[in-house]
Amino acid sequence: MRGLYLHNGPLFSQQANVIQVLHMCDALTSLGLDMTLAAPDDGMKSSSDAQDLALREIGRDSSVDYIPFKRLTVAGYLSNLGCRWGAKTLLTKGIDFDFCITRNLLVVDLLLRRNIPTILEFHHEQTHSVGWLDQCYRWKFLPWLRSENLVKVVTISEALAQVWIEAGVPVGKIQVLHDGVASEDYETVEERAFARNRLGFPEDGHLVVYAGSLYPDREVESVFKLARAYPNAHFLVIGGPKERRLELECEQISLNLDNVTFKGRVPHQNVREYLFAADVILMLWGASVPTIRICSPLKVFESMAAGRVIVGHGFPTIREVLTDGQDALLATPGDYQDLERKLGLALGMSYPNPMAERARTLALEKYTWDRRARMLMDAQTMKKIEAINTSS
Structure with missing residues (x-):
């Protein structure tokens, strides 16, 4: 069966959405599907x-075919x-495809008009950040989600599902x-010890690792306060962009902190090497992250699978996956003292660690790309795709 993944962002970008698309195309191919990835040709x-x-x-x-297409913008917008x-x-x-997966509501009608069975994935609660444009797009394109040729609507969290149900998406169409x-x-x-030796870090002492974006809304500055609170621990920060990393390094120098290291961005496949080296994995977000109400961050599941104790902010969508005190230590968002206290508890834990093992087991049993692909293309979905293709 031939499938098209129609993406709306350039693949050369280092954003998490590109990593997610690459992993999903790989997982769908492993199911025996013949996948083609189409994306704007901005440099690729x-x-x-x-x-x-x-x-x-x-x-x-995964030998996924790639088709570039032109994308028009108005002054970059x-x-x-x-x-x-x-x-x-x-x-x-x-070009003939048996089904299509897309994250762009604005192309769904193009597919449905051609009787292509379509799966729409929502990763955001708006179609555009400008309110009146969002409303216009919803008015024009949401009615298409009632089409019989629309196989399903997938959301990345329960919270996001509720957003789109309230917007009028039929409940029976939604899969989380x-x-x-x-x-x-x-x-x-x-x-x-092996991971640290290979990366050039001392085998002894506590190592706390943060791997993620360094944008201001992530509140990575909390690392400086934590480093002062726990001077015997070393804090390793992985991520970019480069300009933001340089700003934070300047701030670190001004604070005279020698137990913080900024590594910069590394290829996604290498992140796990740093997670394995950690005693504690730190997950930080601020309330001003635009998607924090509805997101499903990749670093949550990779941190879980690494088998290390996790300390992070317990926003509602994070708590859809993790439970405080059971498989992670989740601090109240915006409460630095709680974050500091939870990190202190984590630094006092030893390995093998039951909490870390529970998180790892949960990730590998419930939250893998292969399992996600199987659930996305389950028997009911395949049957519906075949029925649409037969009738068209």
């Missing part, structure tokens, strides 16, 4: 370019609408599938 021109990206970021090339033009051009070429982790990358937990 051929299948070999896409394969190189997959090898660099997720460590594998209206990119989703510009993807609609590019997708329309692509679809008029008459959190993001996941590549189980093969975490099949074996590397010993901390």
Whole structure:
């Protein structure tokens, strides 16, 4: 069965959505589906370019075909609408697919008009950050979600499902599938001493690792306060962008903190090496993160699979996956003292650690990309796709 994954963002970007798309295409291919990835050609021109990206970021090339298309923008804006033009051009070429998966509401009608069985994934609660544009897009495109040719609507959290149900998406169309982790990358937990030796860190002493974006809304500055509170622990920060990392390094120097190291961004497939080296994995977000009400961060599941104690902010969507005191130590969002206290508890724990093992078991049993792909393309879904194709 031939499937099209119609993405609306450039693949050369280092954002988490690209990692998610690469992993899902790989997992769908492992089910025996013949997948093609179509995305704007902003710097990525051929299948070999896409394969190189997959090898660099997720460590594998699933031989997914890649089709670039043009994306129009207005001074860099209206990119989703510009993807609609590019997708329309692509679809008029008459390329034959048995189904399509897309994250862009603005192209769904193009697919449904051609009787292509379509799965829409929502990862955001708005179609555009500008309110009146969001309302216009909803008015024009949401009615298409009642089409018989729309197989289902997938959301990445229960909270996001509720947002779109309230917006009028039929409840029976919705399936909730959190993001996941590549189980093969975490099949074996590397010993901390071995991981640290390979990365050039001392085997002794506590190592606290944060791996994620450094944007101001992540409140990474909390690391400085934690480093002062726990001077015998070393704090390793992985992530970018580079400009933000340099700002934080300057702040670190001004604070005279020698137990914090900023590594910068590393290829996604290498993040696990640093997680394995940790005693504690730190997960930070601020209330101003635009998607914090509805998100399903990749780092949650990778941190769980690494088999290390997790300390993080317990926003509601994080608590859809993790339970405080059972498989993680979750602090009240916005309460630094609670975060500091939870980290103190974590630093007092030893390994083997039941809490870390529970988190790891949960990740590998319930939140893998392979399992997500199987649930996405379950028997009922395959039957519906075949029925639509037979009747069209």
